[in-house]
Amino acid sequence: MSADSGAAWVSRLACHQFRSYEGLDLSLPPGPLAFVGGNGAGKTNLLEAISLFAPGRGLRSAPAADVARRPARQMPGPDSPAVPWAVSISLETPLGVRQLGVGLDAPGGKRALRLDGKTATGASAFAEIVPILWLTPDDDALWRGPSQDRRRFFDQLVAAFEPGHVGNGLAYAQVMRQRLKLLKEAAAQNSTPDAIWLDGLEESMARHGVAMAAARRGLLRRLSDRVEGGVGPFPGARLGFKPGLETQLGEGSALDVEDRFRRALFDARTRDGMLGQTTTGPHRSDLDVYHAGHGREAAQCSTGEQKALLLALVLGHAQLLTTARQIRPVLLLDEVAAHLDRDRRAALLEALAPLGGQIWMTGTESVTFREISDEIALFSVHNGRVIQDS
Secondary structure (H helix, E strand, C coil): CCCCCCCEEHHHHHHHHEEEEEEEEEECCCEEEECCCCCCHHHHHHHHHCCCCCCCCCCCCHHHHHHEEECCCCCCCCCCCCCCEEEEEEEECCCEEEEEEEEEEECCCCCEEECCEECCCCHHHHHHCCEEEEEEEHHCCCCCHHHHHHHHHEEEEEEECCHHHHHHHHHHHHHHHHHHHHHHHHHHCCCCCHHHHHHHHHHHHHHHHHHHHHHHHHHHHHHHHHHHHCCCCECEEEEEEECHHHHHHHCCHHHHHHHHHHHHHHCCCCHHHHHCCCCCCHHHHCEEECCCCCCCCCHHHHHHEEEEEEHHHHHHHHHHHHHHCCCCCCCEECCCCCCHHHHHHHHHEEEEEEHHHCCEECCCCHHHCCCCCCEEEEEEECCCEEEECC
């Protein structure tokens, strides 16, 4: 399977002192790829390396110091120095080859990003070139887990569609921390915090918070239209938000919602300071997801149905990117065959094929992929080595 003319795909992956890879230089074809090996072989590490070129910390949400390769039996600790590491990719795009890099330049340093040999200001610059989406086995429990996991998942989808969403999220989080610090200090000292400073912080929180909520709401409307009737072999999903800024935007203008949120923050100052947490805002938003076929909440569906709903959302989102942004995402599907029978695995690949983007998959048995398509490029992973099967 060749890459679509509008697709971006990774033709080379190089890793230095990253996770289980002391040094790796791997050439890759377009289309679907499968990395096969036993548990602990380093398959997920390859997907994580690619995920670092998406906004955020990648599919494991690991701090920069924690992804460095360490000798056997040496565990990271608070006093262990961070080891310099690097990951780079050659990305084939319709406009030519782009060189992307991420790494830790020196012990104790911060993550450094490079785009075509120059320093990049943030991963949003990468997201403008190619969106990267992923599913991992941890996501299988998404519908039953805490709301923060669903927010992370959905914000990943929003950021791929609107890279500016990441900046609003970072700005909101930074201002929220500053506000909470003032309130906690005032509560501990039984004093009155600086009202003018708090007013400014809460105005900024309202502006960035409502922008976040608006981006989420905009994607949810588009995605709902795409997935409610089902996506390929996967069931339809009905999507919504639990009450919060996102639902308020359906009742009034963005300016009205900002004013309402600002007043809520003002009213919550004493409570937030005493509790040591910000009790209202888009950092507490949550999704409502239902199986469109039988109407049950996603959390009450079977394990296979929950996996199928996740795949429906990712596929539907990839279709949106392809049609609305004219960009085909790179998909990272870790242990994607889990909870899917042979027919549904084949149907998944059939549904992915029209997207035209590069698909990275992992599994423990090569037969899992050979039996569904001979167009999948197979790679064996073992002890820090990756070899393409003939």
